[in-house]
Amino acid sequence: MDLGINVVEMLIYLVGIIAFAAGNAAYLVWVERKGAAHIQRRTGPKEVGPYGLLQPLADGAKLMSKQLIIPDGVDKPLFMVAPLIAMVPAIMIFVTIPFSDSIIARDINLGLLMIFAFASVNVLALLLGGWASRNKYAVISAARAVSQNVAYEIPMLIIAITIVMVSGSMNLKEIVDFQAGGFWNWNFLPTNGNFLGPITFVLFFICFMAETNRAPFDLGEAESELIAGFHTEYGSMGFGLFFMGEYANIVIGAALTVILFLGGWYCPFGLTDGIWWFLIKMYLLIWTVVLIRWTYPRVTLWSLLNLSWKILIPFSLFNLLASAGLIKILG
Amino acid sequence: MSSQTASQNKEHFEINLGPQHPATHGVLRVKLLMDGEYVVDAEPVLGYIHRMHELMGENRTWAKYLPNMGRLDYLSALSYNLGYVELVEKMAAIEVPERAEYIRVITTEMNRISSHLLWFGAFVLDLGGFTPLLYAFDDREHILDLLESVTGSRLTYCYFRFGGCSNDVEDEFLTGCLTFIKRLRSRMPMYHNLVTKNVILMQRLEGVGPVSAEMCRKYGATGPVLRGSGINYDVRKNEPYSVYPEFDFDVPVYNECDSMARYMVRMDEMDQCMRIIEQAIAKIPEGPVMAAKVPKMIKPAAGDYYHAVEAARGTFAIRAVSEGKNQAYRMKLRSPTFSNLSLFQEASKGMLLADALAFMGSIDLVIPEIDR
Numbered sequence: 001m002d003l004g005i006n007v008v009e010m011l012i013y014l015v016g017i018i019a020f021a022a023g024n025a026a027y028l029v030w031v032e033r034k035g036a037a038h039i040q041r042r043t044g045p046k047e048v049g050p051y052g053l054l055q056p057l058a059d060g061a062k063l064m065s066k067q068l069i070i071p072d073g074v075d076k077p078l079f080m081v082a083p084l085i086a087m088v089p090a091i092m093i094f095v096t097i098p099f100s101d102s103i104i105a106r107d108i109n110l111g112l113l114m115i116f117a118f119a120s121v122n123v124l125a126l127l128l129g130g131w132a133s134r135n136k137y138a139v140i141s142a143a144r145a146v147s148q149n150v151a152y153e154i155p156m157l158i159i160a161i162t163i164v165m166v167s168g169s170m171n172l173k174e175i176v177d178f179q180a181g182g183f184w185n186w187n188f189l190p191t192n193g194n195f196l197g198p199i200t201f202v203l204f205f206i207c208f209m210a211e212t213n214r215a216p217f218d219l220g221e222a223e224s225e226l227i228a229g230f231h232t233e234y235g236s237m238g239f240g241l242f243f244m245g246e247y248a249n250i251v252i253g254a255a256l257t258v259i260l261f262l263g264g265w266y267c268p269f270g271l272t273d274g275i276w277w278f279l280i281k282m283y284l285l286i287w288t289v290v291l292i293r294w295t296y297p298r299v300t301l302w303s304l305l306n307l308s309w310k311i312l313i314p315f316s317l318f319n320l321l322a323s324a325g326l327i328k329i330l331g
Numbered sequence: 332m333s334s335q336t337a338s339q340n341k342e343h344f345e346i347n348l349g350p351q352h353p354a355t356h357g358v359l360r361v362k363l364l365m366d367g368e369y370v371v372d373a374e375p376v377l378g379y380i381h382r383m384h385e386l387m388g389e390n391r392t393w394a395k396y397l398p399n400m401g402r403l404d405y406l407s408a409l410s411y412n413l414g415y416v417e418l419v420e421k422m423a424a425i426e427v428p429e430r431a432e433y434i435r436v437i438t439t440e441m442n443r444i445s446s447h448l449l450w451f452g453a454f455v456l457d458l459g460g461f462t463p464l465l466y467a468f469d470d471r472e473h474i475l476d477l478l479e480s481v482t483g484s485r486l487t488y489c490y491f492r493f494g495g496c497s498n499d500v501e502d503e504f505l506t507g508c509l510t511f512i513k514r515l516r517s518r519m520p521m522y523h524n525l526v527t528k529n530v531i532l533m534q535r536l537e538g539v540g541p542v543s544a545e546m547c548r549k550y551g552a553t554g555p556v557l558r559g560s561g562i563n564y565d566v567r568k569n570e571p572y573s574v575y576p577e578f579d580f581d582v583p584v585y586n587e588c589d590s591m592a593r594y595m596v597r598m599d600e601m602d603q604c605m606r607i608i609e610q611a612i613a614k615i616p617e618g619p620v621m622a623a624k625v626p627k628m629i630k631p632a633a634g635d636y637y638h639a640v641e642a643a644r645g646t647f648a649i650r651a652v653s654e655g656k657n658q659a660y661r662m663k664l665r666s667p668t669f670s671n672l673s674l675f676q677e678a679s680k681g682m683l684l685a686d687a688l689a690f691m692g693s694i695d696l697v698i699p700e701i702d703r
Contacts, residue, residue, distance in 0.1 A: 040461075040462050136346050137346070143367075222459060225685050294462050295460075297535065298458060298531070300686065
C-alpha cells in the first residue's frame with residue numbers, strides 16, 4: 001500500500017520535474033527573445049500564436065524533425081553522449097530543490113552537496129562535446145569552458161559553505177526555514193547576523209552567471225570568436241539538449257540563489273507563504289540575468305580567470321573566515 | 332609559409348578564420364597559426380570576392396564605370412562616387428556649380444555618419460555586445476531614408492554625375508538632415524554611457540592592438556587607424572577638395588595607438604560630420620546642380636591623373652592614365668582598407684584570439700573594397 005503511493009508520488013515528481021525543466025527551457029527562450037527585442041526596440045517572435053507564444057513549440061518541433069548529422073571523423077560515442085550529459089544532471093538537481101514547504105521530490109540532508117556534485121558534471125559535457133567534435137573552434141571552446149568552470153566552482157563552493165555555517169545545515173529546506181519571517185531575516189541582508197551578506201550575495205550571483213556560461217561570461221560559445229563554441233558541430237536535438245541544459249542550469253542557479261539568499265518560498269512581508277513567492281523571486285533573478293546579457297559586451301578569458309583567482313577566491317575565503325569569526329563572537 | 336612553422340612546433344595548430352566566420356564581416360579568410368589561445372601568425376588570404384574592378388575601368392567608358400564606384404565600399408559609397416567624379420572633372424576640366432558641391436558634401440558626410448554607425452554596431456558585436464548594433468541601425472535607418480529620397484537607392488549609391496549631381500535636393504531633405512542631427516546629438520551621450528564608459532569595453536580596448544605611427548607609415552595605413560596613432564592626416568584638410576576648406580571642423584586625433592583610440596576617433600568624427608553638415612545647410616546657395624556644358628562623350632587629354640578623397644575608412648585615391656580615348660588606359664584604385672588590413676599580420680602577433688578579433692574589428696574592414 002505504502003509502496004504504491006510512493007511509486008505514484010515518484011512518477012508524478014519525475015514527470016513534473018521533466019516538464020518543468022523542458023517547459024522552462026522552452027519558455028525562457030521566448031522570454032529571452034521577447035526581452036531582448038524589447039530592449040532593442042524590436043518586436044521579437046510574433047507570428048506563431050498570440051505574442052509568438054507558440055514559437056518555442058515550433059522551434060522544438062523543428063529541432064526534433066531535423067536530421068541528426070554526425071560529421072566524419074568525430075568520436076561517435078562521445079559525440080552522442082555529450083548532450084545527454086549536459087541535460088541529465090540538470091534534471092537530477094531538480095530532485096532536491098524545495099519549491100515550497102511540501103513540494104520537494106526528495107528531502108535529502110546533504111541537498112546542497114548533491115547539487116554541487118551534479119552541477120560539476122555539466123563541465124564534462126562541454127569538454128566531451130568540444131573534444132569529440134573534431135573541430136578546432138570546439139576544442140578551444142572546451143578548453144575555455146573547463147578552465148572557466150573550475151575557476152568559478154571554487155568561490156561558489158566557499159560562499160555556499162559560508163551560508164551553511166550561518167544557517168547551520170546542508171539541508172536546503174532547513175536553510176530556507178532559517179530565513180523564515182520577513183525579508184530582514186534573509187541571508188543576503190546584514191540584519192540576519194551575517195554582516196557580509198550583501199557582498200556574499202553579489203559574489204554568488206557573479207559565480208552563478210559564470211558557471212552557467214552566460215554573457216558577459218559566455219566565452220564557451222563566443223560567437224564572434226568561436227562561431228558556436230563547443231556545439232558548433234551539433235544540429236538537431238543534440239544542439240537542442242545542450243540548449244535545454246543551459247537554460248535548466250540557469251533555472252537551477254536562480255533557484256539556488258533564492259534558496260540560499262532570498263528566503264525561498266517565504267513571503268518578504270507576512271502574507272501567505274508558498275511556491276508562488278519562490279517562483280516570483282526565481283524569475284526576477286532570471287530576468288536580471290537576461291538584462292545583463294543584453295547590455296554588456298563579453299570579457300576575455302584572461303580577465304575572467306583573473307576575476308576569479310585574484311578577486312573572488314581571496315574575497316570569498318576572507319568572507320568565510322570573517323563570517324566564522326562573527327558567528328563565534330556573536331553566537 | 333606558416334605550414335613550415337607549424338611542423339617546427341608540434342604545439343602550434345592552424346585555424347582557418349573564414350571565409351565564412353561571423354567576425355570577418357564578409358568573405359575574408361585569415362590563416363591563423365595558434366599557440367593555444369595566442370596568435371603566432373595571422374596571414375590574410377584575399378581574393379574571395381575579387382571582381383576585377385580595375386580591369387573593368389579599363390574596358391568601360393568613363394561614364395559607364397561610374398556605377399562601379401558604389402560597389403567598392405558599399406557602406407560609404409558616396410565618398411567613392413565623389414572621388415571618381417572629381418577625378419574625371421579634373422581630367423576633362425568640367426566646372427561644377429556651387430550648389431552641387433554643397434549637396435555633394437552634405438550627402439557624403441551623411442553617408443560617413445551612417446558608415447561609422449554601422450561600424451560602431453558591428454564592432455561592439457565583435458566584442459559580444461549585441462544591443463548597440465540595433466540602436467545604431469535604428470539611427471542609420473533615418474540616414475538611409477533621407478539618402479534614398481535624394482539618390483533613389485539605399486546602399487550602392489550612384490548619385491553624383493560629371494559636372495554635378497543627378498537631381499536637386501528638396502528643402503524637406505535639408506530640414507530632415509537637421510532633424511536627424513538633432514536626434515543623433517541627443518543619442519550620442521547614450522552611446523557613450525552604454526558603450527564607451529562600459530568597464531568591460533574599456534578593459535577590452537585600452538592598450539589592445541597597438542599600431543605605432545611607424546607601422547602605419549610602413550603599410551600606408553590611413554583614416555581612423557592613422558589618426559588613432561597620433562598622426563594628424565585627413566585628406567579633407569591636407570589636400571582639400573570640393574568645398575571642404577569653407578567649413579570649420581576639427582580632425583580628431585588620439586595618441587594612444589590602441590583600439591580605444593581608433594574607436595574614439597570614429598565616435599568624434601561623427602560629431603565633426605554633423606558640424607560640417609550643419610554649416611553646409613546653413614550656407615547652401617541656390618542655383619543649378621549640373622554644369623551647363625558637359626560633353627556627351629568624355630575624352631580627357633592624354634596624361635596621368637591622380638585624385639584622393641577621405642572616405643570613411645581612410646584615403647581613397649584613383650590614378651587614371653588616359654590616352655585621350657573614351658576609356659582609361661590604366662585605372663588604379665587605392666583602397667584604404669587594403670593597406671589597413673596589411674598591418675594586421677604584424678600587429679596581431681602574440682595577441683589573444685579574442686583581442687585579435689577585437690583589433691580586426693577596430694580597423695573596420697569592408698571586404699569587397701579590399702578585393703575590388
